[in-house]
Amino acid sequence: MHELSVIAGLMETVEALAKEHRAKEVTVIRIRVGALSGVVAELLDSAFDMVKKGTIAERAALEIEKVPFKIRCKSCGAESERDDFQFACAGCASTELELVQGTELILERIEMDSGEPEE
Numbered sequence: 130m131h132e133l134s135v136i137a138g139l140m141e142t143v144e145a146l147a148k149e150h151r152a153k154e155v156t157v158i159r160i161r162v163g164a165l166s167g168v169v170a171e172l173l174d175s176a177f178d179m180v181k182k183g184t185i186a187e188r189a190a191l192e193i194e195k196v197p198f199k200i201r202c203k204s205c206g207a208e209s210e211r212d213d214f215q216f217a218c219a220g221c222a223s224t225e226l227e228l229v230q231g232t233e234l235i236l237e238r239i240e241m242d243s244g245e246p247e248e
């Protein structure tokens with residue numbers, strides 16, 4: 130399962146960040162997943178459940194933001210955002226396209242609990 134190695138890599142980054150900030154616990158992990166990133170959001174969820182056990186993020190919520198892919202038409206220059214798999218310009222139906230967004234898999238933010246009393 131590809132998602133498992135994605136999550137394992139993500140968890141390394143999260144643990145490094147938590148350590149850097151001396152966090153006691155990670156509460157939220159938010160990632161952006163492009164429609165063409167090659168991973169399935171639902172599988173990321175179950176992979177996360179497996180990997181998080183015993184880590185600083187054991188009780189963290191994984192928030193997945195799905196990003197539709199965006200294409201730019203080479204004929205008319207129009208940009209279209211698509212979440213179906215129609216690889217054609219929304220303006221002129223040209224198939225001469227360039228991919229602008231949609232393959233990313235980014236750790237957007239994490240929320241941590243420092244364990245220190247709030248002011």
Ligand SMILES: [Zn+2]
Pocket residue numbers: 202203204205206207218219220221222223
């Ligand atoms: Zn076009």
